[in-house]
Amino acid sequence: MQKSQRLIQLIMRINAKPSFTVGELAAEFGLSTRTITRDLQELSELGVPVYSVQGRGGGYRLLRERLLPPISFTEGEALTLFFACQTLDYFGALPFGEGADTALHKFYHYLPADRKDQIDRLKDRIMFWSPFRPMSADILQTLLQAIMTNVVVTITYKSGSGESERNIQPIGLYANSGYWYCPAYCFSRGDIRQFRADRILSAAPNESIPSRADISRKTLSDKPDKDRLEQTILRLNLTPKGVFELESNPRIAPFIRRKEDGSGTANVQIAAEDLSFYADLIWRLGGEAQITGPAEAIEYMRQKLEAVRRLY
Incomplete structure (x- = not known):
């Protein structure tokens, strides 16, 4: 196996099991521990977030942010993803951190020179405009993480009647006219309610409240049933x-x-x-x-x- 192929397989193996020892990898790949140690050192120098754990039960661990192995894109696919990221430019905040900006930079950096010239000519000529609405990126990220991990979130919410503390189980996030909205089950009201993200003053996971299995199965395509209301x-x-x-x-x-x-x-x-x-x-x-x-x-x-x- 060529070294480049081996390093790619190592990345995939490390992503699948973030905690491992050199001996485990050496046995799995049929290589010496010295070779595996050199490979891990090289991956670390290339930016794969691997660090060693000393002492009994030690070995290697992967930091929270994992890296994907190399993925090949056609120029057309790269352009599509480039402009898909650009659609997010005018939002006041995003639940993805800096991921969209860094992905956009990578796609632009590795495009051929002629494709870069074409994109440069499109600047200020194609715009995916959305009204700017200031809101907290941290709150959006907390809501997104809660959806992915299926946990309850305690929020402070500002409405027309004042501020209140709510425990909610988010169903999803969607954007409309620059605002982010979060349909969620509200434990205080005993019903599904719509929360506007810019009106959420604080948000923190609350694992002391178990999430509801029926709510975790809902998606944004499930419209609230209001036929039972007046x-x-x-x-x-x-x-x-x-x-x-x-x-x-x-x-x-x-x-x-x-x-x-x-x-x-x-x-x-x-x-x-x-x-x-x-x-x-x-x-x-x-x-x-x-x-x-x-x-x-x-x-x-x-x-x-x-x-x-x-x-x-």
Whole structure:
């Protein structure tokens, strides 16, 4: 076996079992302990995070951050991954630490010169824009780690009613309009709730609370079941532009009934507790959409209008 192949296999072996001895590796590879020791020293010099443990039961261990063996990419695949990382540039924070930046640098560094020139010509000509929303990268990383390890997190959450401490079991993370959201089971409320990450003031793993197996099986594709909650019908009149704006909204689009002149109506069944959320969504359309019911939604809009009128 060539030395380069042996080193690659050593990396794979070390990743599979982070704690090992030179004797174990020598027996497995059919080599002397002196050769294995030299190989480990060379891997360490190349950046593989291996360190020795002295004393009884000692040997070698791998630091937490493992290295993958070399992976071959075509130029097209490398470009795809390069621009995939660039889509994250405008987020205020990411749950991946500096991983995206370092991966982007590596892909760029090892691309052929002509491909680098092509990417340089695309700078400021292709942009994956997202509104900048400042938030804590540490909190995002804590939530991501909790999802991967299936542990409960204790958070301090700021809502309209003030700050509160919650124990939550995160289901996932997703981004929308620059914000990160974390659907999670809230042990305080006994239900699945939606948490906006920038409103989480602190977050720490809490292994004293066992995670729920049924929650750990859920994904972001599992929508909260609100049929058991009190329901109401949001009734809308829409101008042609209002129809155009809401046809791309999956919450409302299925209920739109278009008229011959391009205008339309919509009767949307929603949970009563979500009424203000939907009213705020319609508010952004100005005169292109009118809420005709229920009365609570109309009153909510009047209060918003009055608040704006007082400002001017």
